[in-house]
Amino acid sequence: VTGPLLAAATERLAAAGVASPRVDAELLLAHVLGAPRSRLLVVGPPSAVDVAAFAAALERRAGREPLQHILGVAWFRHVEVAVGAGVFVPRPETELLVDAVLPALQAAARPIAVDLCAGSGALALAIADEVPSARVVAVERAGPSGPWLERNAAGTRVEAVIGDVVDPAVLATLRGQVDAVVSNPPYVPSAVDVSPEVRADPAVAVFAGVDGLAVIPHVIALAAELLRPGGVLALEHDDTHADAVPALLAADGRWDQIAEHADLTGRPRYAVAVRS
């Protein structure tokens, strides 16, 4: 019954330039019907109210409002986070940072992990979910994203800290004790023309000065302060920074085993390094 509805919706989203029109149409219909996406083709005929709600959701998406803002949630590894205006929507490529630090956390007796520039808290929440013994601290600057982090962290083991990674006093009590730091900071050069969906993210979450490197050196310096010797940093960066970020780590002088990694599309995406 929903087949023709989905086909028309897919066509509408494709015409609007949406990158994954069929998946988005299915997720929006599943959201409206309160049904799992896998059951869409076998559910009964939608009511007139549902059809109208689906049409409204579809128009929002055709206007290039992020899918996750319409759904109110984003999925990240095995966790679901609340998102909307004022907070960065977590992206699939960032999921790889968790894999990079899991071994260090699993090997520690009482692991401590820190997520710098935490946004919704997706990375921190995923680590807390996957390493039940870990203490997990998430740092996000004061501003509209802070309440999203606090809301997502509420009732979990993630400790939300409102602070600036540029501030040398942030997390002062954790210096030298942390086993893993993950960070997906803002890193897009300011002149880059981004898609409408990225424009819906807060500018401060996306852009970092003319070269995109305004925040990353502060993350590297703070991570070096926080990590114990042998602790691991996984740091996401722009695909144009495959040389610049490893060079910044090398220049900092406190890192061994600096390695560059690609995301699932093969683009250079994150650096991993071990605290000397």
Ligand SMILES: C[S@@+](CC[C@H](N)C(=O)[O-])C[C@H]1O[C@@H](n2cnc3c(N)ncnc32)[C@H](O)[C@@H]1O
């Ligand atoms: C690209 S978003 C990533 C959010 C989250 N880590 C994720 O992957 O979904 C970068 C985040 O860094 C925050 N941020 C930017 N500058 C910061 C600073 N100086 N101190 C702390 N957080 C900062 C932004 O507000 C934003 O939430």
